[in-house]
Amino acid sequence: MAHPLEPRLAAYIATRIPHASDIAVSGLERISGGASRETYRFMLSWIDAARPRHRKLILRRDPPASLIDTDRRVEFEAYRAFRNTSVPVPDMLWLEESPAALDHPFFIAEEITGFQAGPAALFTSPDTVLHRVAEHKWTILGDIARADPTSLTSIVPTPALDQCWHRELGHWEALIDRDADQPLPITRAALRWLRTNPPPPAQRLSIVHGDYRTGNFLYDAQGEIQGVLDWEMAHLGDPLEDLGWSLQPVWTFGRQGLAGGLCPPAHAIAIWERASGLTADPAALHWWTLFNCIKGQGIWVGSAAAFNSGGNRAPIMIYPAWWLINAQERAMLQLMGRL
Amino acid sequence: MTPPVPAVLAELAALAIRNAAPGIPDGERANALGLTASLLAIAAETWDAAAHHLVEENQAIRALIGETGDDPDLRISALQRENNRLRDALIALHTRAEADGDEPLQVRIWAELVASTERRRLSTAPV
Numbered sequence: 290m291a292h293p294l295e296p297r298l299a300a301y302i303a304t305r306i307p308h309a310s311d312i313a314v315s316g317l318e319r320i321s322g323g324a325s326r327e328t329y330r331f332m333l334s335w336i337d338a339a340r341p342r343h344r345k346l347i348l349r350r351d352p353p354a355s356l357i358d359t360d361r362r363v364e365f366e367a368y369r370a371f372r373n374t375s376v377p378v379p380d381m382l383w384l385e386e387s388p389a390a391l392d393h394p395f396f397i398a399e400e401i402t403g404f405q406a407g408p409a410a411l412f413t414s415p416d417t418v419l420h421r422v423a424e425h426k427w428t429i430l431g432d433i434a435r436a437d438p439t440s441l442t443s444i445v446p447t448p449a450l451d452q453c454w455h456r457e458l459g460h461w462e463a464l465i466d467r468d469a470d471q472p473l474p475i476t477r478a479a480l481r482w483l484r485t486n487p488p489p490p491a492q493r494l495s496i497v498h499g500d501y502r503t504g505n506f507l508y509d510a511q512g513e514i515q516g517v518l519d520w521e522m523a524h525l526g527d528p529l530e531d532l533g534w535s536l537q538p539v540w541t542f543g544r545q546g547l548a549g550g551l552c553p554p555a556h557a558i559a560i561w562e563r564a565s566g567l568t569a570d571p572a573a574l575h576w577w578t579l580f581n582c583i584k585g586q587g588i589w590v591g592s593a594a595a596f597n598s599g600g601n602r603a604p605i606m607i608y609p610a611w612w613l614i615n616a617q618e619r620a621m622l623q624l625m626g627r628l
Numbered sequence: 629m630t631p632p633v634p635a636v637l638a639e640l641a642a643l644a645i646r647n648a649a650p651g652i653p654d655g656e657r658a659n660a661l662g663l664t665a666s667l668l669a670i671a672a673e674t675w676d677a678a679a680h681h682l683v684e685e686n687q688a689i690r691a692l693i694g695e696t697g698d699d700p701d702l703r704i705s706a707l708q709r710e711n712n713r714l715r716d717a718l719i720a721l722h723t724r725a726e727a728d729g730d731e732p733l734q735v736r737i738w739a740e741l742v743a744s745t746e747r748r749r750l751s752t753a754p755v
Contacts, residue, residue: 292653318653470630471708472715475741478722543754593630602639604663607631611670614630615748619755622745627738 292317301390309335350395367523370440401516404507421512423551431564434528451490453527461587468594475618488576491527502540503549533577538620582621589613681747682707689714
């Protein structure tokens with residue numbers, strides 16, 4: 290049975306490639322592509338200059354209520370900023386911010402096929418592959434940190450270097466205040482410490498991916514990263530923010546002592562410093578890593594709130610809250626030297 | 629635990645009925661089944677000790693904030709409401725202890741906070 294979105298999607302695409310004919314969408318199915326957007330893969334077929342064409346594409350559509358509420362234009366432009374650079378990203382095709390065509394805003398992109406993203410499968414790989422993934426992972430993050438941020442300055446706020454921390458901490462604290470339906474004493478203690486001990490100003494203003502972790506990139510059997518995904522939290526800020534997220538304890542996936550479940554943190558930091566040309570001051574990086582525990586908690590309590598409010602009853606909204614709210618508090622205890 | 633277990637189980641029951649219908653794409657059905665299985669496993673792991681842990685924690689926090697009493701209503705929803713009240717009071721006490729430089733009290737509070745995460749810890753948790 291054809292998915293009911295197929296004819297509507299084909300009608301929309303026909304308006305974007307008016308020179309083509311016989312446009313058809315087939316094989317549309319929802320895939321697990323994170324909880325902040327509904328992600329579908331499909332095959333697009335069309336006739337162009339009397340020749341049949343086919344292309345595998347991805348549809349990312351806003352859900353009724355999201356785990357994180359983000360601007361799909363920023364996500365779309367962040368991908369585009371890194372097209373044809375050392376940071377591998379899929380080709381972004383069309384952005385539609387009106388809900389008219391498919392009930393919610395969406396964008397359509399190339400599907401990068403033939404590679405895996407899941408951490409569980411990655412951790413069964415030989416050590417040589419894990420080492421290569423680690424090397425490539427933090428090299429790419431360094432490349433993101435040193436990239437020219439001007440491609441995003443017209444669509445996202447540009448904080449002063451000494452205000453990057455303040456802006457991010459305020460944003461995520463406000464979301465926790467809004468969404469947490471149970472008191473979080475450890476999270477509150479971490480918030481007090483972060484406000485009392487702010488980090489130094491950012492070394493430079495960078496594009497911050499916002500969710501750069503194991504599980505959000507596609508890798509091949511040799512350990513080469515073929516696609517960096519999930520840019521929906523991209524913004525401008527302190528490049529140590531992304532490094533701190535990548536070192537967040539919950540992203541060890543239980544492989545304690547290994548950043549991202551891949552390598553010792555000191556090794557990851559050294560790779561990043563080499564690639565970015567920047568310095569990861571230990572005290573500043575500690576602040577940003579603890580901050581990222583707050584950010585994580587903001588996301589997990591937000592997912593619970595989206596479910597509890599009835600805005601989105603999908604199981605993917607439950608799992609992060611059940612699995613990670615307490616783990617996130619334990620990560621804070623670790624970083625504050627209490628565990 | 630949030631969202632509450634009864635609301636989640638009701639939602640999973642409805643999801644199972646929807647996925648039993650014909651015409652659901654294989655990939656979507658597989659995703660739903662996988663997540664459902666993971667959530668049911670967590671509910672199973674936490675069910676037996678849920679009330680015990682809340683009573684234990686409520687008693688521990690009452691001792692820290694200088695309250696007496698117990699939990700007359702042992703339904704998990706009632707225990708959770710009382711736990712929320714007590715943990716709010718604990719946050720206030722912790723904030724005052726930091727402002728006053730009361731190190732011994734801070735040590736006792738941190739010990740309880742560590743214990744609270746042990747009570748809630750899942751076997752599959754990453755930390």
